Each structure stands twice: as C-alpha cells, then as structure tokens.
Amino acid sequence: MAIRTAQVLLPAAPLRLTTEEVRLLWSFVHGAIQIPSMRAWMRESLGFCPRHTWGYAVVEIELWEAGVGDRAGHVPFDVSVLYEDLARGLGRRLAQPRGWGRRPDAVLVPARRCLICTQLDSPPKEGFAIGYANSNSAALAAEANPLRHSRRWCSLTADAWAELACSACLGDGPSSPAHDAAAPCRLHLAEAVRAGRAGDGDLAAAALRLTGVADRLAVFVESVTMFGPSAGPADEASWIEALGFFAGWRFPAFLAGLVAPEN
Ligand SMILES: [Zn+2]
Numbered sequence: 001m002a003i004r005t006a007q008v009l010l011p012a013a014p015l016r017l018t019t020e021e022v023r024l025l026w027s028f029v030h031g032a033i034q035i036p037s038m039r040a041w042m043r044e045s046l047g048f049c050p051r052h053t054w055g056y057a058v059v060e061i062e063l064w065e066a067g068v069g070d071r072a073g074h075v076p077f078d079v080s081v082l083y084e085d086l087a088r089g090l091g092r093r094l095a096q097p098r099g100w101g102r103r104p105d106a107v108l109v110p111a112r113r114c115l116i117c118t119q120l121d122s123p124p125k126e127g128f129a130i131g132y133a134n135s136n137s138a139a140l141a142a143e144a145n146p147l148r149h150s151r152r153w154c155s156l157t158a159d160a161w162a163e164l165a166c167s168a169c170l171g172d173g174p175s176s177p178a179h180d181a182a183a184p185c186r187l188h189l190a191e192a193v194r195a196g197r198a199g200d201g202d203l204a205a206a207a208l209r210l211t212g213v214a215d216r217l218a219v220f221v222e223s224v225t226m227f228g229p230s231a232g233p234a235d236e237a238s239w240i241e242a243l244g245f246f247a248g249w250r251f252p253a254f255l256a257g258l259v260a261p262e263n
C-alpha cells in the first residue's frame with residue numbers, strides 16, 4: 001500500500017535547510033548511498049521527498065569542493081548517480097503500470113517514507129549527532145543556504161530544461177512556459193491519473209522520457225569522471241530534468257529566475 005509522505009511541492013523560495021538537515025544530507029553524500037539497504041530504501045521511497053531531493057542536490061553542489069577531470073567541484077555527481085538509477089527503475093515500471101498488481105498511479109507514489117524525514121523524526125542516539133568526520137554542520141548550513149552554485153547551475157542550464165518543465169508546477173501565469181515539450185512531473189502525473197485525466201498513454205510517455213533522462217544522466221556522470229567524454233547542454237541539464245520530474249519544478253525555476261519568488 002502506498003504510504004502518504006510529505007510530498008509537498010516546494011514554493012519558489014530558498015530552502016533554508018536546518019543544521020540537522022544539512023548534517024543528515026552531508027552524511028548521505030559521504031557514503032550512505034553505497035549501503036545496499038539504503039539503495040533499497042531509495043528505490044521504495046522513489047528518492048527523497050521534494051524538499052530533501054532538492055536539499056540533497058544543494059548540499060552536494062554547495063559543499064563538495066574537490067573535483068576531478070575538468071571540474072573544480074560544486075558538481076551534482078552523487079545525486080545524478082542516484083537519480084539515474086531511480087529514473088531507469090521507474091521508467092521500467094511505468095512501461096507496464098498494471099503488471100505489478102497495483103493501481104497504475106501507485107507506481108508513481110512512494111511505498112516508503114523519505115529517509116531524511118524519517119531520520120529527522122527519530123531522536124539522535126547519544127554520541128551520534130556529530131556530522132560527517134566531525135564537520136561543523138551549522139557552518140556547513142550557513143555555507144549551503146545562500147545557494148550560490150545551485151543558482152548558477154540552474155541559470156546556466158535553463159535553456160535546456162525550461163521548455164520541459166511541468167506547467168502545473170510553474171502555474172498558468174502570463175510568463176509561464178507552456179511548451180509542447182512540457183510534461184507533468186511525477187506528482188502532477190499521479191494526480192492526473194487518479195482524477196482520470198491521464199491514462200496508459202501518458203504513463204508510457206513518462207516511461208520513455210525517464211529512460212531518456214537516465215541515458216543523459218549516464219553521459220553526464222561519465223563526463224564528470226577523470227577521462228569521461230564531454231557532456232552537451234542536455235546532459236548537463238539532465239539532473240535538473242530528473243529531479244524536476246521526481247520532486248517538482250518550482251525550486252529550480254525560482255533559482256533560474258523563471259518564476260517570481262513567493263516569500
Ligand atoms: Zn524528506
């Protein structure tokens with residue numbers, strides 16, 4: 001049965017991550033993803049909730065300073081590795097939405113709660129509240145929250161993703177992009193399927209799109225490694241496309257200056 005989680009779309013506003021959120025996300029960047037049970041959790045929970053999906057990208061981009069190859073750090077690498085896996089897996093399931101003995105929209109809904117939300121709700125064990133390698137989480141939060149590098153990424157790649165963004169996320173304002181290439185995000189697609197406004201054809205289109213995103217993410221991830229090929233604009237934007245699908249588009253649109261700030 002699908003579990004209701006904090007699947008609340010983010011407003012067009014800064015995240016203002018708390019010290020504890022940064023501590024947990026920074027620990028996750030440093031290896032939790034390598035643990036098989038964590039990888040299984042991520043697949044069941046379809047990644048994190050919208051806030052922690054974008055929070056994960058922000059923490060990695062803002063705080064990870066050392067790069068490889070031509071990169072000088074501040075690159076969404078781990079988040080791209082994770083969402084390539086999730087996009088490919090969800091793409092496969094969406095190709096046969098009725099083959100899993102569930103309602104088709106259930107494929108789009110997490111079967112497990114967001115890991116970070118769950119950790120935030122559990123009281124820290126004595127002696128375990130320090131950050132990764134004793135890092136000062138409050139200082140890291142102060143460094144992450146201005147969103148300097150995340151803003152740059154979203155702005156520089158906007159030409160490659162703005163037309164793909166879910167129009168239900170961005171609203172119907174006069175400046176909102178209502179392009180032919182636009183497709184609903186996971187949350188709005190699930191809503192449309194439940195309401196009978198979308199059917200198997202829309203799920204098949206989403207499946208195709210996710211597989212394409214996963215392929216571009218694979219190229220992008222390779223490009224970040226020492227001897228990887230260079231990535232084109234669509235590859236560089238693929239992580240935003242993936243996160244936009246899983247967690248909504250208002251936040252990157254806000255960072256790129258495509259929607260007005262809400263507070
Ligand atoms: Zn969460």
Ligand SMILES: [Zn+2]
Pocket residue numbers: 166167168169170184185186187188248249
């Ligand atoms: Zn949406």
